Amino acid sequence: MAEKRNEKPVAPPSLVGEYMAEVQKIEAERRAKKKFRIVEGFPFWPHEVVRDAIFICFFTAIMFFLGGFIPYYLEAPADPAGQPHIILPDWYLLWSYGLLKIAHPVELFGYTLFTAKLWGVVLNGLVVAPLLVIPFIHLGHSRRPVEDPVWAGLGCGGLMLAFTLSAYSVNQTYREHWPWIADFIGNYEIDAWLTMLLPVVAFFIAYIPLTWRKGIEGYENKLSRNYFRIR
Amino acid sequence: MADAPAPEATPKPVVPSPAAPPKPAAKPVAPPPASGPASPTKPSRKLTMTDKVNLQAFAWFESRFKLRHYAQGLRNFFYRINMQFPVSHTERYKLRIIWYWYPLYTLGSLALLSFVIATITGIILGFYYVPSTNTIGITCHGETTSEAWKSIGCKIYSVPFGFMMRQLHFWSAMVMVAAVFLHMVRVFFTQAYKKPRELNWLIGVGLLVFTLGLGYTGYLLPWSQLSYWAGTIGLKMALATPPPAVGDWVAGLVFGGSSLGQDTLTRMYLLHVFLLPIITYTLIGLHIFIVWIQGIAEPH
Numbered sequence A: 001m002a003e004k005r006n007e008k009p010v011a012p013p014s015l016v017g018e019y020m021a022e023v024q025k026i027e028a029e030r031r032a033k034k035k036f037r038i039v040e041g042f043p044f045w046p047h048e049v050v051r052d053a054i055f056i057c058f059f060t061a062i063m064f065f066l067g068g069f070i071p072y073y074l075e076a077p078a079d080p081a082g083q084p085h086i087i088l089p090d091w092y093l094l095w096s097y098g099l100l101k102i103a104h105p106v107e108l109f110g111y112t113l114f115t116a117k118l119w120g121v122v123l124n125g126l127v128v129a130p131l132l133v134i135p136f137i138h139l140g141h142s143r144r145p146v147e148d149p150v151w152a153g154l155g156c157g158g159l160m161l162a163f164t165l166s167a168y169s170v171n172q173t174y175r176e177h178w179p180w181i182a183d184f185i186g187n188y189e190i191d192a193w194l195t196m197l198l199p200v201v202a203f204f205i206a207y208i209p210l211t212w213r214k215g216i217e218g219y220e221n222k223l224s225r226n227y228f229r230i231r
Numbered sequence B: 001m002a003d004a005p006a007p008e009a010t011p012k013p014v015v016p017s018p019a020a021p022p023k024p025a026a027k028p029v030a031p032p033p034a035s036g037p038a039s040p041t042k043p044s045r046k047l048t049m050t051d052k053v054n055l056q057a058f059a060w061f062e063s064r065f066k067l068r069h070y071a072q073g074l075r076n077f078f079y080r081i082n083m084q085f086p087v088s089h090t091e092r093y094k095l096r097i098i099w100y101w102y103p104l105y106t107l108g109s110l111a112l113l114s115f116v117i118a119t120i121t122g123i124i125l126g127f128y129y130v131p132s133t134n135t136i137g138i139t140c141h142g143e144t145t146s147e148a149w150k151s152i153g154c155k156i157y158s159v160p161f162g163f164m165m166r167q168l169h170f171w172s173a174m175v176m177v178a179a180v181f182l183h184m185v186r187v188f189f190t191q192a193y194k195k196p197r198e199l200n201w202l203i204g205v206g207l208l209v210f211t212l213g214l215g216y217t218g219y220l221l222p223w224s225q226l227s228y229w230a231g232t233i234g235l236k237m238a239l240a241t242p243p244p245a246v247g248d249w250v251a252g253l254v255f256g257g258s259s260l261g262q263d264t265l266t267r268m269y270l271l272h273v274f275l276l277p278i279i280t281y282t283l284i285g286l287h288i289f290i291v292w293i294q295g296i297a298e299p300h
């Protein structure tokens, strides 16, 4: 028994075994032919970890600094009878609250498909769902924004949407605090339009210059060549 | 074991080390002699008393814990880190352009750091917090309050460093949410979710949702005005989930019924201090393990 255990186990032929053998054969052939191949990653250890360690030290200090110098006070105790003038979730959920607020009832031929409340909830799902499919619909080898201006533009549009939705959720507050904004923008209706239009503007602000840069430099084939090498 | 992949199939290290590294010493496990128990070899010199005691002690541990395996593992680990350390990525690939986004690659670790700080301070806060909406005979600063509010508003501020613990917990939570979001943005713009990292992106989306969930459930715990009315929004959203039967069920499951009360707080407490942290830590472990085996996506 003891000798058996130290021997390399010989896997009986199986589909998996054959597959592994085939993959190895193909890789070996590629390497022999010196075909270029994309380098897929640099190591987490130590390259990334060393860099991270430096930042971690710094940010530990930053967190003590924030904690020590910017107090976070407790609100008054809960009072189910006294709804405050303004109700808000924490800042990172404002986008979701903005969606609830911006949702109108959806009607088709006089028939209500979604009530405003339901549409708000559905919109929340519709905003998060695309995140799940991104890796499966965006194919190709580009890695930098300039190599794929469309997706860079979509990203900027998405960021802008998160921002405008958050802003929309607190529009009552900022209009009360800074009346000049209310004078400048006009009525609340325009807030809603801006919330939906600014992301489109952000898309083009990113898309146009990046396309221009890409046209000048032809990134995919020229600058990236150093990364295609044999391993 | 019929489907076990052949042992040769282990992947090559992501970046081969430039100079041929010194091979780590061969496996220490010598095959035992063919027959009979191993016969003790003669020591090379006469053993003193100290030697004997030391050897006995060592043998005692060694026979129980197989220390040499771990020693060998440590040695291999040491070789491995020494082999790769000096080569920078830029040198290795003779880069002609400078990728000035590298500082943003630390955001993932920042998220982990703030989560660890939040966990440590959260455990300490947990020693004092009482998840109860009971208000009978409970006062704090002369006001009638709930027990939950009192435990944060009065009790924690009266223990040494209690204020600082709460401050750190709050700020690390803020930093964590911001870091996770920005980390996702950096992964998106460097398009690091492409093959072979699709699965890690999906795990990441899960992590984002759980991070927001941790923030939301924590927001409700002090049972203050903000907590209560933020809870109301959440409850309304849960109730609005189509179809109504499912909405009621979700509200009952997460908020403990169709109105806010003790059940809500109990559930938020359990989610915040037990369920969500455990799920999040597990996913983070998986996430970083996958980054470890795949390497960081190459910027071109």
Ligand code: HEM
Pocket (backbone or CB within 6 Å): A048, B104, B105, B106, B107, B108, B109, B111, B112, B115, B180, B181, B183, B184, B187, B192, B193, B197, B200, B201, B202, B203, B204, B205, B207, B208, B211, B284, B287, B288, B291, B295, B296, B297, B298
């Ligand atoms: C608690 C939350 C999270 C933690 C602790 C975490 C941690 C990390 C760490 C340490 C890395 C190594 C590289 C780096 O730091 O940039 C990484 C990479 C990665 N993360 Fe996260 N992450 C989190 C959330 C997310 C989210 C929300 C997403 C996206 C939806 C995501 C997607 C990815 C992907 C795709 C990689 C591989 C990137 C590459 O190879 O360049 N992670 N994560």
